[in-house]
Amino acid sequence: MSLLKKTGLKLYKIYQATIRKLKGLKGSNQSIAKGFATGAAISFTPFVGFHILLSLIITKITKENSIAATLGTIVGNPWTFPFIWYLTLHLGHFMLGANTAPIPVDFKEFFKKLFHAIISLDFNLFISDIWPIFLPMLIGCIPCYIIVWMLTTKLIEKALYTTSKKGEQNDTRTRM
Numbered sequence: 001m002s003l004l005k006k007t008g009l010k011l012y013k014i015y016q017a018t019i020r021k022l023k024g025l026k027g028s029n030q031s032i033a034k035g036f037a038t039g040a041a042i043s044f045t046p047f048v049g050f051h052i053l054l055s056l057i058i059t060k061i062t063k064e065n066s067i068a069a070t071l072g073t074i075v076g077n078p079w080t081f082p083f084i085w086y087l088t089l090h091l092g093h094f095m096l097g098a099n100t101a102p103i104p105v106d107f108k109e110f111f112k113k114l115f116h117a118i119i120s121l122d123f124n125l126f127i128s129d130i131w132p133i134f135l136p137m138l139i140g141c142i143p144c145y146i147i148v149w150m151l152t153t154k155l156i157e158k159a160l161y162t163t164s165k166k167g168e169q170n171d172t173r174t175r176m
Helices: 003-023 029-042 051-062 066-075 081-096 107-119 123-175
Strands: none
Touching: 003 029, 003 066, 003 123, 029 051, 029 066, 029 123, 051 066, 066 123, 081 107, 081 123, 107 123
8 A cells, every 4th residue: 555545544534533523522513613613723823832722712702612623723733833834924925915035934943932032021032033924924824714714614514414414324224
């Protein structure tokens, strides 16, 4: 079996396990789907370390499923974050109309400096080193958030609806 097929199978198993977990949650399919989508979409923001907290706040305000939102933040993980960060950075530069290409960013160093600037309340470090990278990421995450939220909501709603319909069909067959 090729590496691509193995990877696809693993991703499909992760997808199936996630749907099973979501199906076990209390609440409507729509509330669960929107909660998961909120968690997935919040992973596209540059607020690393605060994704769960932010998704819980948003789901509390919008009355979505907060457990599903927490599960949705798994979309942002060590394998996906580099792609997400580069996407939001470059999209943000494009949206801001930057004439120059964004400088190569060492995200490990960037987040280390960001953490240091926040902990030590070093506003000069934040303005000089962090803001030129953080602002484009913040701007670039907005369309990503919207698109990811809309697509994920539809995908999860459909998956939850499909699995519940299969479950209902199996229940009626066993009753006969």
